[in-house]
Amino acid sequence: MPSGELEFLKWLEASAVRTSGIHRSIGDDAAILAGGPDDWVVATDTLAEGTHFLVGEEPERIGRKALAVNLSDLAAMGASPRAALLALTLPHGFSPELPRRIVQGIRALGAQFHCPLVGGDTTTHRGGIVATVTVLGCVEPGRGVLRSGARAGDCIFVTGALGGSLQGRHLDFVPRLAEAALISSWGPSAMMDVSDGLLLDLARLAEASGVGFELDLERVPVHPDAAHSQTTAAGLPERPWHELPLPRLAALRDGEDFELLFAMNREAATGLLRHWSLPTPLTGIGEFQAHGNVVRWKGTRWPALPLGYVHE
Amino acid sequence: MPSGELEFLKWLEASAVRTSGIHRSIGDDAAILAGGPDDWVVATDTLAEGTHFLVGEEPERIGRKALAVNLSDLAAMGASPRAALLALTLPHGFSPELPRRIVQGIRALGAQFHCPLVGGDTTTHRGGIVATVTVLGCVEPGRGVLRSGARAGDCIFVTGALGGSLQGRHLDFVPRLAEAALISSWGPSAMMDVSDGLLLDLARLAEASGVGFELDLERVPVHPDAAHSQTTAAGLPERPWHELPLPRLAALRDGEDFELLFAMNREAATGLLRHWSLPTPLTGIGEFQAHGNVVRWKGTRWPALPLGYVHE
Missing domain, CATH: 3.30.1330.10 (PurM-like, N-terminal domain)
Structure with missing residues (x-):
């Protein structure tokens, strides 16, 4: 002692x-x-x-x-x-x-x-x-939601908005327990929190589930804090990454968002969206598919990169 | 990450x-x-x-x-x-x-x-x-053994032998789970592990239970490693502390022993001792009493001191 x-x-x-x-x-x-x-x-x-x-x-x-x-x-x-x-x-x-x-x-x-x-x-x-x-x-017994249950055809959802968390939100964020309780009641097939960046964490969830994904970059909700992020596209392929506004790129890779990322079949997702009564936004941002991780930007598909936040 | x-x-x-x-x-x-x-x-x-x-x-x-x-x-x-x-x-x-x-x-x-x-x-x-x-x-529900249940008249027991743990035993000790299982089956009234020194931890157990104790210093089991302890009686009152062989003093205060210290009423204790089949020694070292913490040495009683191990 x-x-x-x-x-x-x-x-x-x-x-x-x-x-x-x-x-x-x-x-x-x-x-x-x-x-x-x-x-x-x-x-x-x-x-x-x-x-x-x-x-x-x-x-x-x-x-x-x-x-x-x-x-x-x-x-x-x-x-x-x-x-x-x-x-x-x-x-x-x-x-x-x-x-x-x-x-x-x-x-x-x-x-x-x-x-x-x-x-x-x-x-x-x-x-x-x-x-x-x-x-x-x-x-409840057997109701724990793993990362490994997503299936081809499931919708990809994320709570809240992403990017720029290091401006202060990473210290003061509200853990999404209320949101998780409501989501859980509709039987998500897989769920995790976004801690290391959306692209990296989505790739992990897809890998754990043995599926691929198609992520619609235009639908990813961008947090106002993302405008102040230090993120750049340096070192990334020209397209589509250098075409993205920097706040949107920040939303994809900054990390420490602590939002919920989950998979849900289309029927349950329709019910969840209809009954979503919480102030936190809930956004469909793509679909899981059998093979391959791709992003969609302005109508064109590109290979997804597992961009994320890596500490020293 | x-x-x-x-x-x-x-x-x-x-x-x-x-x-x-x-x-x-x-x-x-x-x-x-x-x-x-x-x-x-x-x-x-x-x-x-x-x-x-x-x-x-x-x-x-x-x-x-x-x-x-x-x-x-x-x-x-x-x-x-x-x-x-x-x-x-x-x-x-x-x-x-x-x-x-x-x-x-x-x-x-x-x-x-x-x-x-x-x-x-x-x-x-x-x-x-x-x-x-x-x-x-x-x-089992309600069977967790707290520090706070010792009563006046209960015997004080300790497993193993104490002192000199920093010679290496503090890294390689065997946690007393088998011993605890056997002890628990006889209904100890209070238990803790000795991590900060016997005198200090015994004082804590007694305080949590609202009782005092009389500890027989001659019965405290001294580990062979205690002979190599750096412990001294410097700063302590002359009697009985300077009269104790240094290994015995080490057994009382060195800490990091990770032996079990427990209280048990006399009848259960008799049964436990009769059925003690494990190689680890089990030693009665005194009794709890209504008030006052004392040590017994060569037939004389002295006030107990809460000697123990304090990290920087």
């Missing part, structure tokens, strides 16, 4: 909120959650200083994003959050405020989505902040 | 072993585990380079320990492991061998204890290796 941890733990325990179904949490070796008939869905994601957020970023935003990226993973599986754990690695001699503010960011978002923080670990090292959140969620 | 991660992920997915009850694991946004009537027990623990292991340590041993400390937490709750997740933060430009060898260390220990690696995350940063493992385990 690092010095400074004990004080933090006492604060954590004293400020924890009791939740039904959580039998024991902060202050023991592990947390205990009531079982039940549902399947459990578990995901873990790390944010590291200098990689996923800048040195000096507001600790509440770091905590918020650390939970949000994990909730986005649960949404992508069609699961409802149940609990979160935080493993926090801090610089030696950290200020007592730092872990508290990170936790406050986690708790504020967790409260919105019924996902209490039930346990964790704190340690120190010679380096920056590394925050790993693990989330546990539930889904 | 950091460059180098994709290759690692492909290897991870290709080399994963299928396990019943795990519906989906590596290669999707999250893992899915079959539900059931049992309670779920979840713990997370981080190892950071320079704090929990030295720079240049064998990657397999880092992975092994990262899982082992978490399995020790499950053991302390009386839970059986079901699955593990790994969130790995690596230095920029890491060698492709590094994450594979860490995973091999995790998988080798996981295979021994039926705890497959079902998911995770890899990222890079400007800093050393930070490995966070999260484990999920199961326990």
Whole structure:
């Protein structure tokens, strides 16, 4: 236990909120959650200083994003959050405020989505902040939505709008849990969240499903933030990539959008669109096909490239 | 996604072993585990380079320990492991061998204890290796063993022998899952693992339970490694601390032992001792009492001090 941890733990325990179904949490070796008939869905994601957020970023935003990226993973599986754990690695001699503010960011978002923080670990090292959140969620038995179920003929949908997330949205995005719940009720055949760029993530979903796709570049929803993206077409083939307005190119490859990308057969898709009552846009952007990944631009087809966001 | 991660992920997915009850694991946004009537027990623990292991340590041993400390937490709750997740933060430009060898260390220990690696995350940063493992385990509903159930009159037990763990045992210890299963069947009133030193952890268990304790220093089992511990009595009151042989003092305060410390009423304890069939020693080292933490040494009682291991 690092010095400074004990004080933090006492604060954590004293400020924890009791939740039904959580039998024991902060202050023991592990947390205990009531079982039940549902399947459990578990995901873990790390944010590291200098990689996923800048040195000096507001600790509440770091905590918020650390939970949000994990909730986005649960949404992508069609699961409802149940609990979160935080493993926090801090610089030696950290200020007592730092872990508290990170936790406050986690708790504020967790409260919105019924996902209490039930346990964790704190340690120190010679380096920056590394925050790993693990989330546990539930889904009806056999109803977890995988990446691998898309079929030729299914429609491709995406929630929200894409591109320019690094302008700030990557820290403050709202995980698409409400959208996922509605989508799930219409039986998507495959789903994932867009974290590394639409073209790259769509190629992954298609590969996992053993199909190809045709993506209509004109229909991809472009976020207003994409106008401020640093993305360029440098190094890409002339057509169609250099013909695209840069914001549209940003929407295809920037990443950290945390929107839902999913496949659904045409009949279910018609029903979903008719019943879509949420403020988040839902857009059909193409179709899956038996073979080959292609993009459509101004009536012409081109080979798709798996463009995306790769950290250092 | 950091460059180098994709290759690692492909290897991870290709080399994963299928396990019943795990519906989906590596290669999707999250893992899915079959539900059931049992309670779920979840713990997370981080190892950071320079704090929990030295720079240049064998990657397999880092992975092994990262899982082992978490399995020790499950053991302390009386839970059986079901699955593990790994969130790995690596230095920029890491060698492709590094994450594979860490995973091999995790998988080798996981295979021994039926705890497959079902998911995770890899990222890079400007800093050393930070490995966070999260484990999920199961326990019969309501049978999770907390720290808070010890009562006055209960016996204090510890498995194995203590002290000198930093000589190497802290990396290679065997998590006490078999021992925990046998102990649990006799209804311990409280349990935890000894990670920060016996005196400190016993004080925590007593505090969580609202009781005191009397610890018989002569009965505390001293590990042979304790003879090589760097522990001294510097700064401690003359009696009884300076009278103790240094290996015994090391057994009381060194930490990273990962043995089980538990409370059990006298009748159950008699049964447990009679049926103790495991090679690991089991030793009664004192009793819980209504008030006050004391140690007994050569027939005299002294105030207990919460001595333990505190990282920088």
